[in-house]
Amino acid sequence: MNSKTFGKDQVVTIINSVIQRIEKHDAPLPDAIYHELLALRGIIDTLRHEISATRPSEGLDHFPQAHDELDAVVLATEAATNNIMDACEGIQGEIASLPDAQRQAVEQQIMRIFEACSFQDITGQRIGKVTKSLKEIEAKLSAVINTISAKMPLQEDAHAASAPVVVDARPDADLCNGPQLQGHGISQADIDKLLEDF
């Protein structure tokens, strides 16, 4: 398997191509579909290898799920952020007896640190979006493999344990997109103007 990096769009394109072929009456030979599924599985395995490369002491038969690794990142940043805020609150306690001007100057800097700590919320949401996409891809891949294996025997064990289909049942799920990339969301000033014009 080559080490080419595959984007989510490429994976989705391949999945859709496979599904379209299955649905066509004039479906091509099973071998072509089978090889596309193998390629998809290879992409997922490569992704897991790359993400878990920071844990070289683990054996090759214990690769964690990609989304578990990303969840671990969120937990680690949360712990670090809490440590930072603990230290800030400690400083706030220590400066209580300082002259007003000095105390306020230090508190202002502490406030900046608290504001900056909101990075953990933003990065956590971005990672959450990636995790959600990975789960969707893995669920779709499992569904395709299960459909194919029901129609024909595969040449090797596909390890197609059915992944649960992720369904967001919230009524406003289409509005829950998380932080936008630069240039794709509107600014606070734009929001203020929008609310004024309402």
Next chain:
Amino acid sequence: MSVDKTMPVLIVDDYKTMLRIVDNLLRQLGFNNIDQATDGTMALDMFGKKSYGLVISDWNMEPMSGLEFLKHVRAGTHNKAVPFIMVTAESKTENVIAAKQAGVNNYIVKPFNAETLKNKIAAVIGPI
């Protein structure tokens, strides 16, 4: 007339670090009666048991989002007109419109600073 800073404030966010940040910023502003919830369902339950003077809520939470929480508040009979500020990373125009249509009083996009939070709260409940 200055704002009563002893009034109960409800802050809602599924990220505990964000709850801690907002709590700290509110205390710096002089508010000291602050309750926390980690999603809309928990917030709705708490909201029904106390007369909050201000709600500051995130949007993207599960199982109940901040928007659904807001809709429930506005549709209910208990304290339905409570000042409600959405503080969220959702920054699309349609989000702001949906929130306004649901009855939000102000909308802050993350990341934000203490000055913005203060100004947006003051715009809703009066000078702090």
